[in-house]
Amino acid sequence: xxxxxxxxxxxxxxxxxxxxxxxxxxxxxLTLTVAALGCSNDSLPATTQPPASVPPSxxxxxxxxxxxxxxxxxxxxxxxxxRPAAGVTLVVLSENLYTTATSDSAGxxxxxxxxxxxxxxxxxxxxxxxxxxxxxxxxxxxxNPNRTFDVDIxxxxxxxxxxxxxxxxxxxxxxxxxxxTITEMTADGPRPVAGALVTLGPPGEVxxxxxxxxxxxxxxxxxxxxxxxxxxTMPLSVTKDGYVPASFSVLGGWDGEFNGGFAVQxxxxx
Numbered sequence: 011x012x013x014x015x016x017x018x019x020x021x022x023x024x025x026x027x028x029x030x031x032x033x034x035x036x037x038x039x040l041t042l043t044v045a046a047l048g049c050s051n052d053s054l055p056a057t058t059q060p061p062a063s064v065p066p067s068x069x070x071x072x073x074x075x076x077x078x079x080x081x082x083x084x085x086x087x088x089x090x091x092x093r094p095a096a097g098v099t100l101v102v103l104s105e106n107l108y109t110t111a112t113s114d115s116a117g118x119x120x121x122x123x124x125x126x127x128x129x130x131x132x133x134x135x136x137x138x139x140x141x142x143x144x145x146x147x148x149x150x151x152x153x154n155p156n157r158t159f160d161v162d163i164x165x166x167x168x169x170x171x172x173x174x175x176x177x178x179x180x181x182x183x184x185x186x187x188x189x190x191t192i193t194e195m196t197a198d199g200p201r202p203v204a205g206a207l208v209t210l211g212p213p214g215e216v217x218x219x220x221x222x223x224x225x226x227x228x229x230x231x232x233x234x235x236x237x238x239x240x241x242x243t244m245p246l247s248v249t250k251d252g253y254v255p256a257s258f259s260v261l262g263g264w265d266g267e268f269n270g271g272f273a274v275q276x277x278x279x280x
Contacts, residue, residue: 076125076126078123078124078125079157080102080120080121080123080132080157080159081120081121082132082158082160082161083117083160083161084098084100084113084117084118084160084163085160085161085163086163086164087164087175088175089168089172092177094116094118095117095140096114096116096117097112097113098117098161098163099137100133100134100135101133102123103130103234103235104129104130104131105126105128107122107127109122109123110135123151126152127152128149128150128153129148129238130148130151130159130235131146131217131236132146132147132159133146133163133234134161139165139167140164140166141163141164141166141220141221142164142219143178143180143221143230143232144162144178144179144230144236145219145235145236146160147234147236148235148237149237150237162178166222169222170222170225171225172224173224173226173228174230186238188210188233188260189228189229189230189231190274191223191274192206192208192223192227192229192248192273192275193227193274194277195275195277202223202225203227204222204223205222205223206229206248206253207220207221207222207249207250208220208231208246210231210232210246211233211244212245218234219233242261244259245257245258245260246258246260252278252280253279254276254278254279256276258274
């Protein structure tokens, strides 16, 4: 073996690479091919198995609200007295439960209320041409075995003109109310504003009461649910088209008898 061939062999052995003899060619030159073990071309590509799908956990069961039945008669208070009112849709609010009911031809209604609720309030739906300035219900529903609640309503047309008639129970049976007058200032002095919408309680909350001021500007509202709000400050808001809305806080259970009531003066928006 010549020195040149010996050197080539030594160099290849030093590299510690596997060798494969291909052939001898004329002139004594050795042709070799080197195959490197572990090259990516000689290995099978690795495959990644997708994780096994895990079915989602079932949602927790929705707790059921135990209910009880309340009933009563809807009475419309008119200038001629009180009479049963048929076909009036009512909203019944209790803890964790909102239901509706419609009075039958005799004015009777029946509805579900939460059996664990401490309160219940019943009033006409906002779609009805009636209001209950003093809604029916109680703030002690869970401890009161009585489940009969008559609902006293007044038409919006009567409220905005002559106001609630004398037959309407404005004391709310619990004496928690707010009253006053709505006026605007004119060149001739204060003038009553009729038909202003007066809301006691946060308008965005489910528990609030509404009424309309009469032709003398007078209004009266009881709290919802009935019996709540004694000696508590509550928001009172007044709105009417063409006027800037007004709002302030009042103390429940006091009609301002020592200062003439909670007077609200509106100003025109144009």
